[in-house]
Amino acid sequence: MSISHKDLHSKLTLGGLLISLGIIYGDIGTSPLYVMKAIIGNYVINTDIVLGGISCVFWTLTLQTTIKYVLITLSADNHGEGGIFALYALVKRTKIKWLIVPAIIGGSALLADGIITPPISVSSAVEGIRTFYPEINTVPIVIGILVILFTIQQFGSKLVGKFFAPMMIIWFGMLGILGLIQISKHIEVLKAINPYYAFHLLNIHPEGFYVLGFVFLCTTGAEALYSDMGHCGRKNIRISWIFVKTTLVLNYFGQGAFLIHHEGETLQSLGGANGNPFYLIMADWFQPIGIVIATLAAVIASQALISGSFTLINEAMRLNLWPKVRIKYPTEVKGQLYIPSINWLLLLGCIGVVLHFEESSNMEHAYGLAIILCMIMTTILLNFYLIMKRVKLYFIMPLIAIYLAIEISFLIANLKKFSHGGYVTLLIALVLILVMTIWFLAKKINKSYTKIVKIEDFKKVIVELSEDLSIPKYATHLVYMTNAGRTDEIEEKVIYSILQRRPKRADIYWFVHVNIVAVPYRTDYKVTEISKDDIYRVDFNLGFREPTKINLMFREVIKDMVKNGEVDITSRYESLNKNNIIGDFKFVLSEKFLSNDSDILWHEKLIMNTYFFLKKLSLSEESAFGLDSSSVKIEKFPMVLHPPEKSTLTRIT
16 A cells, blocks of 8 residues: 555545545535425425424434444445445455345445436525526526536546545535524523433324435435545545534424424415425525525535446456456546546536436435445444454444444335335346346356366476477567466466467466455555566556556556566567667557357356446457557457257267
8 A cells, every 4th residue: 555545544644634524425415405305295384294204314314424434334444445445455355255235235225326316416406596586497507507517537536536625614604603693592402412302203104104205305415425535535534524414404494493483384474385494594685595506516416426336336347247448547537537438428427417307306205225235234344344354242232233223224115215206216226236246157158168277387488489489470579468367377278379279389388366355445466577588478467446457557567677677678589689678569469358168057158148248338358458450460269158068969970
C-alpha cells in the first residue's frame, strides 16, 4: 500500500472531510426531501403519526446507519476499501463456498439501486419549482441535469468532490437551520426521541406495518457510504457523519414541528398538489433559494452511488464476477476510477426510470426494495467477518439477530412496493445476478477443463527448439500469459502452441502470470528462472483495485533484470547484436471457443454459450492486460467439455 493510501485511512484531514461531504452523503443527505412527505402521504396530519414517523426515522438513522454502518461495518475494511465485494474478499478466506451467493445478490441489488437513486433525488428537488409554476413539466429538466452529472464523471471523484463539498456544507447547514427554527417554535416535537412513538406508529398509521417502507428511505444511502470508503477514508467518514446526522435529525424534527402545528390539515391544503413539508418549512422569500440549493444537493446525491458503482464493477471484475470492461484512472489518487461503459449504462437506466415514473412520488413506491436486499446480504457476510475476527459469540449472535430482524421487517414492508414499480429495480438486479452468476460458473467450468502439465517435462525440448536453426525464428522473446498458479506448471495448450501449432522458435520464452490478491492495493512480482537464458516465469501479484498494465510492468521487470545482469535482451541476430539493438517481444494469448465435440448438459451449454456471448461484448484480452496490440498474437483453441467416449468405428478391408 502506498504512503498516500495509508494517510487516507489513518489520518483525519480537512480535505478528506470535505471530499466525504461531497461524495459520500449525497444520497442519505437528501432523504429529508421525500421521507416525511411519503410518510404523511394524502392523509390528514395527525400528531401521533408525525411523532411516530420522526421517531422511526431517528431510530433507523441511529441503529441502521450510525451503529451498523458507521461504527461496525466500516471496521470491516479490506486494507482501507469498503463495499460488499471488499467484504466478500475478506470472508472468502473462511473457505465457505456459498458466501459468493450473498455477495452476488448484494452487489447486484446495490448496482440496481444506482439506477433509481439519481432520478428520485433530482426529481424531488426539481419539483419544488411547482410551488411557483404548478403546471411545469419537470421531466426534461431532470433528464438534462442527469446528463450533465454523468458527463462530469470522467474528471474523477476527487475533482467532483472538491466542487461538490462547498455546496454540501451549504446544504447541511440549511437543513440544520431550517429545522432549528421550527423546533424552537414547537419544542414538544422532541418527545419523538422516545421509541414508544415509533412502535405506536405501526398501529395507528393507515398503511400500518407497511409505513416502514417509507421510513426506510431515510437510510438508503448507508450501503453506498460503505462502498465509497476507499475514496475518503474511514476516520473522515466517521467524523463528518456526526455533523451530517445532527443536521438531518434537526431537519426531520423541524418538519415534524411544522406538521404538528398544522394538525387536522393535509399537505395538499398547505402546499397544493405537490405539498412537501420540506419546502413548507421555508419562509416564502427563501423558497426560490431553497429550491436551487436542494436541486444542486440532489445532483450531488447521485454521486455516492455512481462512484460506488464504479468501485463495485472494478472489484467484481477482479473477483471473476463480471466481464472485463475498460477502466480509466482520471487522477493519480488511489481508489479514483471511471468506467465509461457503466457510466453511460447507468445514465440510460436513469433516463428510462424518469420517463417511466415521471414523478418522484411514483419513484418512492419503487425505491428501497433492492437496497434492503443488499443490506441483508451485508449483514450475512458481516456475521462471518466477525466470526473470522474471533469476536465473542455472545456479542455476535444478538447483534446479527437484531439487524436481521430489523432488515427483514423493512424487506416485508418494502414488498408492497413490488407492484408499484419495485419490480423495475428487482428486474435490473435479476439481470445483474444472472450476468455475475454465469460469469462465475463459466470461469469455474473453464478452470476445471484446463489441463495443466509440468514445465520440467518439456524444458529440454523447448531449449532444443530454441537452438534449432532449421526452424525459422518466430520472435526473439516469446511471451505467454498463463493462468497456471504454480511456478513449475503450465497449461497444456501453451506447450501445444510452442511445439505443435507451427513450432515457435524464440531465443527466450517468458511465461507471465497475473495473480489478483484479496487486498485492494499491492504491486509486486517474482521471477523464476526455469532454464538460464532460455525460459523464465514472471508472477505479478496485484491488488483487486490495481490497474492491470502488463505491458508497462513487464517492461519494468525486464529493465530490472538487465540491470542486475540476469538476462541479455539484445537481439541474437548478428548485425543487430553488434549494434546493441534490443530484440523484439511477441505476446501470445489464447482464446477459447466451445468445441462441437463437447457432450454437455443443457444448463452447461446455456452457461458457456452466454459466457462466450458476453465475452464478445467485453474488453479484448490484450486490452484487459494493457498490451500493445501490434505485438500480440491471438490463438484460438477449442474447449472440449465432456469429450464423447471412444468411437465404435471398425475398419473393413
